[in-house]
Structure formats: structure tokens, C-alpha cells
Amino acid sequence: MMRKILPTALHFVGQGLGAYCGCCGERPLPDCPVVADGWQNSLCATCRLDWPPPWSQGGPQSTAEAGTIFLGLWPYQGSLRRLLVQAKEEVRGAASVLLQRAIHQELARRLSCHPWPGRIWVPVPPSRRRRWRGAYLPEELGPMAAKQQGGRWQRGLSRVKHVPAQTGLNGRQRRENLQGAFAYRRRAPSALTLFDDVRTTGASLEEATRAARAAGATRVRHVVVAVVP
Ligand SMILES: [Zn+2]
Known part of the structure; x- marks a missing residue:
């Protein structure tokens, strides 16, 4: 519990003391925040400007596959990318807290009418x-x-086959590499949302979708924080 609370507490104390950017950690936060109570207030002016515009403006996008809807929040670029890299290094650190706040605000904005x-x-599932x-x-x-959208978090999918690292492979090779890698542990709910942090070629999401459908899911949604353009 403390592991979770401490970085959050330090993060907000730091903000209160007029401290440094939550992304680069190098530049002080601006004196006059641009967005009242927004997560952007934890970024320096440079990182704010460097935050990418939302991915695919507007609402969720339908994909070629029937019954699947894809929602990517931002392109994997700029200060968002740096923040994700930091958060992966220290999953329970201040960068994750900042990302949670950013995702919360962006989902509220995008899904209010959907x-x-x-x-x-x-x-x-992770490699x-x-x-x-x-x-x-x-x-x-x-x-x-999930909670924000009135949903429930569930670890339903598991890796049933361990595959070589995906780094350096193109989309087709990644798809081949991942074939049969995931399976649903029980019967899947008929409608579910697959969540991932970064979509590179989409091969993992496709394979996870296939596994969910094989276990009975009919409507599969994807929510991804960042999309590699
Ligand atoms: Zn910064």
C-alpha cells in the first residue's frame, strides 16, 4: 500500500512546493497554471507544448473487423512518450500517477457522448x-x-505460449509470432474492452481479440493509451 501511496504523496507535495516538471523533471512548473486542476499543471511549459494532440480526433473509431471498436488516446510521441517510458521503468512512480490523471481526463472528454x-x-497479457x-x-x-467507465477490471486472458521478443519484427512477422499465444481462462463476457498501454503494429491486440472471440466474446473494444503512428 505504502509503495503506491508514497510516490503519489511526494508528487503532490512537490507540486505544492512549486517544484519541477512531472515529465522531464528538469524545468520548474509555470507560475500561472493554464488549466485549473488539470494534470497538465504538473508539466513544465515545454512538456505541455510537446504533448501530442489526441489520436483520431473525436469519438471511437470503427476498425475493419466487424464488432471491434478501437479507441487510441494519443500518438506515441513527444512528452507523452517520455512519460510512458518513465512509467514503464518505475510502474508505481509519479509518472504513472500523472498518466492516470491524463487518461482519466481524456476518456471523460472522448466518451461523454459515446x-x-x-x-x-x-x-x-504481458510477455x-x-x-x-x-x-x-x-x-x-x-x-x-475501467472504474471511470462503470466497468470492472478482470485478468481474463493469459499467455499460453511464450514467443520470442517482438522487437525488430514487422507487422506480419509479429502476427505470425503471436499466433496462439493468448487464451481466455474461462468463458469470455460477450462484450469486453481490451486495454493496453502502447499499440505498435496492433498484432497483440488482434491476437488477444481472436482469443476473446474464441472464448465467446462477440463485441470487443480496444482502448490504448498511445498508438505508434
Ligand atoms: Zn518538462
Whole structure:
């Protein structure tokens, strides 16, 4: 519990003392915040300007696959990218807290007019390498996002096949590499939301979707924090 509370507390104390940017940690926060109570107030002027514009403006986007809706929040660029890299290094640190606040605000803005039917939110399971590193970023960011949408967080998918690292592979190779890698532990809910931090080629999400459908899901939604353009 303390591991979770301490970085958050330090983060907010730091802000109160007029401290430094939550992203680069190098530049002081501006004297006059631009957004009242917004997470952007934890960023210096440079990192604020460097935050990417929302991915695919407007509401959720339908994908080519029937019954699947994809919602990416931002492109994997600029200060968001730096914040995600930091959060992966220290999953329960201040960068994760800042990301949670950013995701919260962005989901509220995007989904206010779009009822989101996938009430069970499921993380795309981590690779063995990521699992070895302990905490896993989607499991730090996803539960709060699920709760905000009136949903429930559930670890339904698991890795049933360990595959070589995906780094350096193109989309087709990643798809082949991941074939049969995931399975649902029980019968899947008919509508669910798959959550991931970064979408590179979409191969993991596709394979996770296939596994969920094989276990009975008919409507699969994707929510991804950052999309590699
Ligand atoms: Zn900064």
C-alpha cells in the first residue's frame, strides 16, 4: 500500500512546493497554471507544448473487423512518450500517477457522448520478459480507467505460449509470432474492452481479440493509451 501511496504523496507535495516538471523533471512548473486542476499543471511549459494532440480526433473509431471498436488516446510521441517510458521503468512512480490523471481526463472528454458497452476491461497479457520485471503498466493504468467507465477490471486472458521478443519484427512477422499465444481462462463476457498501454503494429491486440472471440466474446473494444503512428 505504502509503495503506491508514497510516490503519489511526494508528487503532490512537490507540486505544492512549486517544484519541477512531472515529465522531464528538469524545468520548474509555470507560475500561472493554464488549466485549473488539470494534470497538465504538473508539466513544465515545454512538456505541455510537446504533448501530442489526441489520436483520431473525436469519438471511437470503427476498425475493419466487424464488432471491434478501437479507441487510441494519443500518438506515441513527444512528452507523452517520455512519460510512458518513465512509467514503464518505475510502474508505481509519479509518472504513472500523472498518466492516470491524463487518461482519466481524456476518456471523460472522448466518451461523454459515446456509451461504452465493454464493461469488463481486460489487460493484454504481458510477455514473459515484462512479467519478470514485476509490475506491469497496463495493470497500473487500466483499473482506474475501467472504474471511470462503470466497468470492472478482470485478468481474463493469459499467455499460453511464450514467443520470442517482438522487437525488430514487422507487422506480419509479429502476427505470425503471436499466433496462439493468448487464451481466455474461462468463458469470455460477450462484450469486453481490451486495454493496453502502447499499440505498435496492433498484432497483440488482434491476437488477444481472436482469443476473446474464441472464448465467446462477440463485441470487443480496444482502448490504448498511445498508438505508434
Ligand atoms: Zn518538462
